[in-house]
């Protein structure tokens with residue numbers, strides 16, 4: 385079996401902080417307007433968020449976006465009006481009516497927590513840097529920024545596929561937000577394979593899946609795992625590289641170029657017998673230590 389992943393585009397629009405807050409606020413007003421059968425413009429005015437009367441939040445703010453001071457003022461104006469809308473909802477709608485709005489009210493809280501901070505002088509500003517699990521869309525709450533490579537970004541999810549290499553059959557699949565490591569996608573795949581009582585003889589994976597539980601399952605059952613190793617360059621061209629040492633992961637042994645064998649535990653440093661190394665004719669190629 386082979387497991388691999390590829391980008392899966394999210395369904396929602398990716399927006400910056402101002403448009404995320406504006407989008408959630410506009411959705412709240414739209415739902416309230418439907419529930420109360422009042423025009424959205426009236427709700428916007430009553431709830432103290434006249435910005436929503438404009439065709440877009442940024443048009444409503446009507447600022448010079450190249451001026452850093454005006455740009456900083458924009459988020460303060462919007463945050464004040466969004467808070468006013470939240471207070472209005474709290475005051476005027478009971479819990480039952482509030483229920484369809486919950487998604488958008490929670491979205492505002494999440495965007496505020498991840499993207500905004502309060503400065504020492506009490507003003508609200510956009511936080512520097514990107515929050516680790518930043519929400520990027522209002523309508524598709526789980527989608528995230530992901531990277532195919534250092535320069536290629538995508539927005540949405542990763543779809544993980546486990547395919548039988550002998551038969552054209554997809555054995556299991558999973559979807560994770562694009563910012564999550566590959567091994568998280570392999571976990572539900574491993575469960576699904578167990579449920580099907582399949583025994584994997586060979587597993588072919590990218591390095592990103594090496595830490596996933598399915599690898600342990602295959603090794604425990606006596607199968608083989610194939611993955612491209614990390615690049616191994618010697619510290620100096622005159623010295624052996626890691627490639628010159630034979631590592632047996634199943635027996636947990638490492639054999640040096642002169643044939644000395646040591647047992648290792650993953651994560652621990654291996655030390656070869658200094659007596660043997662002292663007399664070894666290959667020593668000069670092995671270490672520069674005294």
Ligand code: SF4
Pocket residue numbers: 640641642643644656660661662664665666667670671
């Ligand atoms: S010095 Fe010789 S014996 Fe010691 S680890 Fe290197 S190759 Fe092996």
